[in-house]
Amino acid sequence: MRIRRCAILFFEPREEVAFALAELLSGRGGVTRTLRWYALAPHLPAPVEISASARDLLGSLSPSQWTEHSALAEDANLQALIGKGLVVQDTTAGQEGASTAVPAAAFDDARLRRVHWHPLAALLHAFTRWNGVDSVADARTAGIDTAAGLRERHGEPPSDRVLPDAAEVRDLPAALQTEFDALLHRRATCRNFDAARALPLSLFSTLLARTFGVQARVQRGGLVFDKKNSPSGGGLHPTSACLIVQNVEGIAPGLYRYLADSHQLVALPFDAAELPALALEAVSQQDWFANAHCLVVLVAAFERTFWKYRRHDKGYRVITLEAGHISQTLYLSATELGLGAFITGAINERPLERVFALDPLTEGALAICGFGWRGATMHAAELDPAGQVWTRAN
Template sequence: MKVRRCTVLLLEPREQVSFDLGVLLSGGDGLLRERRWIALAAHLGEEVEVDEAERELLGRLSPAQWVDTTSIDADADSVRQLLRKGLLIGSGKRHADMRQRDERLRDVYWHPLAATLHAFSRWTGVDAVRNMEDSGTGTAVGMRSVLGVPPSVGASHADDSARLPLPRIAPTAFDDLLARRATCRNFDPARKVPHELFAQLLQRVFAAQAEVRVSDDMVFLKKNVPSGGGLHPMECYLIVQHVEGVAPGLYHYRAQEHALEPLAGPDKPLREFVMDMVAQQHWFADAHVVVLLSPRFDRTFWKYRHHAKGYRVVALEGGHISQTLYLAATEAGLGAFITGAINEVELEQAFGLDPIHQGALAICGFGWRGQVMETAELDPAERVWTHGEPVSQP
């Protein structure tokens, strides 16, 4: 059989420190330091510990050139262990699944550091609210107490005398719209979003406005948000809960046709499903429409192959889309939100996504604001709320 090293692999020398009474009694500082080598392979997405012999063997093998196991100057057990761990890729039939998994990663042209970041920052089964409560960082006062003083709100590079003040320009209607943009954490599930308003927001934020057809198999879209290379890789998957004329459930939004594709629903109530997807952030659970921003990495990396900035422009696009959603929703009298605290693994499973080709980047959503602020919203100018009551309701 022939083998090669996996395509993307980083090795981290990690130190684990623990208290040891024996070290203290022998005149030391009481700290026992254990050093280990941790392999971070993007196609696995989970940490794997290796010993020194395995580490050295990985360093000698190529990720592209196949070699016969009989020609490797290494202990046979090290080869077997690395095959079992998925860090070596084998040519045999029993290694076909791991080989295909690694080849999919290679074929998408990921930059190694971006692939590692993506693979190891995905959550599964995380309860973000419980984590904040357990750490005492669930409130601003708690964060200050636990984390200390935060960095200042703005950087300064000169003393006051050198500053050049700028004139304040009289606000326009657009400034008023910006002032009313605030993350919504209180939704009213008893009030449905009208069908036309729902369609209008999807059209403004996610739809293709025009297209440029270079050839039969090459099309570029024009949307209302910028996109790296004009590629617009972002797909949108909807969890519709409270919209007139649209059955609650899961959908894929077709940007070119401005249409919904119904998908198989989850095996649990929608609200419970949303809670699991947003890592138990209950303040988003009643949003009328929840949108998964799902980038097709293969489309962006088709142009930006192994590019150090490829992943960054994909992430930037999520920000462009969410701000457009905020403004469109605010103009329509609705509230909007975005969160990166999501359980990517469960989202991938629910929507049938292969994270190497197409991932889960963030979740945003919109709907009617509630009548009472049960969960705090950041609105210091009181343009949305006054003493916990809405300033106005359309």
């Protein structure tokens, strides 16, 4: 059997601090501190605790070259690491007629290698995905769910005013005011949707076309490039829209993928009765967003950008920056159509990966946007100091 170390692996020495009554009673401070080693490998679902000897053994194995290991069955240390997915067997072994079953982690490792992730980006993405997080309760528990609570717990925020010592400061002419400024001023993150009023199909369709649709297609050097309304690193537009449609005229509530080139929807199997619970879970219990007429999960096909920017220092950053551009296009498009819009980064990615059948090694949820009719009453706070949104008829 041929083995090698998994492709991407980092070690973390972690200190675990626990309260111990016996320590307190013996006058030694009341806490115990334990140092443990963890192996962090992005093809695995969670960090894995390992011994110092296992760490050293992993450090002695090549991640690229296969090594023939004839006495593998008798080597308990290696078997344990194979069981944990940190050492992988040749996934082609089955095709060669070998009898040993190859653990699933080996196939995940093989897929990870094909996507050309930068190792640090792969780790960051893999271990910052949420499952079952309630960001609202967490903020309340930490006492930072209000501005006053934030100030009390964290003090003043660091200044955003960059003023080098002895800098020469000069005035600029007043900014021009055009119709575009009026549109910008009407943009405000919407936290109050009128969930009962169905969204017309024409508005829904227009918003998707403006934000995600292909506007034109060009050929360059045998490759095809799409022109969209937001910029994209490498011109590859890796980000697409996975939709939780809740109240749009003519569209059955459910899950859909938007096809950017043909301006069509693909329905995905899902029990519509479960949509409100999924929406709430997706936005980590932020009920002010969960009832929007349409939630849009921004899903990046990492492998598309990494096809060009292989193991690139900036590849992942470019993709997340692009999500911000898309969000702003969505905000402004919605505002111009008289709709409210939002973005949230506080999302539970893992249930979304399950229902939209996303392989997190190649495709991942980055943020959730949403849009729909604004409500008539402000229940959740919005930032509209000049009354640009809330003095108008919604």
